[in-house]
Amino acid sequence: MPEGHTLHRLARLHQRRYAGSTVRVSSPQGRFPAGLVDGRLFEGAEAHGKHLFHHYGPDATVHVHLGLYGSFTESPHPVVEPVGQVRMRVVGATHWTDLRGPTRCEVLTDVEVDALRARLGPDPLRPDAEPDLAYAKVAGSRQSIAALLMDQAVLAGVGNVYRAEILFRHRVPPYTPGNRVDKALWDDMWCDLAVLMEGGVEVGRIDTVRPEHLPEAMGRAPREDRHGGEVYVYRRTGLPCLVCGTPVVSAALVGRTLYWCPTCQAG
Template identity: 80%
Template sequence: MPEGHTLHRLAKLHRERYAGQAVRVSSPQGRFAASAVDGRVFERAEAHGKHLFHVYGPDATVHVHLGLYGTFTEHEHPVAEPVGQVRMRLVGATHWTDLRGPTRCEVLTDAEVAALHARLGPDPLRADAEPRLAHERIARSRQPIAVLLLDQRVIAGVGNVYRAEVLFRHGVHPLTPGHRVDRALWDALWADLVVLMRAGVAVGRIDTVRPEHLPEATGRAPRQDRHGGEVYVYRRAGLPCLVCGTPVAMAELAGRNLFWCPTCQPA
């Protein structure tokens, strides 16, 4: 599932290509009520966590959640015939976009959009985020911090990669109970997520390794993985920690794979 930086990157791209234009919106697959926004002015696009919003004005916002299989494909004119199951097609003056396989694609009223935002935790990539709200929930919980970081009601946009990497970078064992994460530690975790996720928006991939641990600094081979990016522990189970050499550990927690270094992140 895409992490929050991907949705913010899409929102930025769609703002640049469609904002201020009257656009054509259709549903070749027939499963999306495109007529509610077809021909209207695309006012802006924004993201909150793993949710994307195309705003068309009063009581008309297209809400997209990509889920595990959703994808946008971006094209320049001319517009081609739909291929495959296209849930939503968006056509502007110079570009067009197809959406396939999302978990959600729907038109919401302003009240429904506000209710959705209210259910989500603060997003490190949004200017209106209030990190104290996330810490208030974390401080009341005995659940592991690794579980809480993936709870979109606590903090929006963090996925399995950012979770594993930010905990490693701060030496936090993933099973540390939330109530043992004090405000100073939380502020440090939050600030690091802001930096890492902004970098993800800029370059389109997740890089978390500090300069002194990069391949060009250490002489090691670059990471070979379809997700790209240099990371410390994510999907590196059994390989030596880039800092101390201890084999990276892996376990399942709440249905998701968990990665950490037993030495750098002691219990």
């Protein structure tokens, strides 16, 4: 599932291409009520966690959650006939965008948007985020910090990759209860997440490895994975830790695979 940086990257792209202009919106697949926003002014795009919002106003916002299989394709003019099951097509003055396979694609009222966002935790990529709100939930819970980081009601936008990598970078044992995470550690993790995720927005992939552990610095082969980017522990089960050499381990946690180094993250 795409993590928060992907949705922010899309929001910024759509903001540049469509904001302030009238767009045509259709649903070649016929499963989205495009007529509610077709021909209206595209006021702006934003993301909150793993949710993308196209604001048309008044009282009309397209909400998209990509889920596991959703994806956008972006193309310059000329516009061509749809290929495959296109849920939503947006056509602007110079570019057009197709959306396929999302979990959610719907038109919401302002009240519904506010209600959705109220269910989400703060997003490290948003300037209005309040990290102390997330910490209050973490500090008040006996759940593991690994589980809490994936809870979108606690912290919005962090997925399996950023979860594993931020815990490794701060040498936190993943099963540490939330109420054992002190405020200073949380503040450090939040700031690090904000920097790493902003980097993900800029380059379109997740990179978490410090310069001294990059392939060229260590004389190792680059990582080969469809997710791209250089990481410490994510999907590296059985491979040597880039810092200490201990084999990376994994386990199932809340329906997802957790990865960590038993030496670097021993506590």
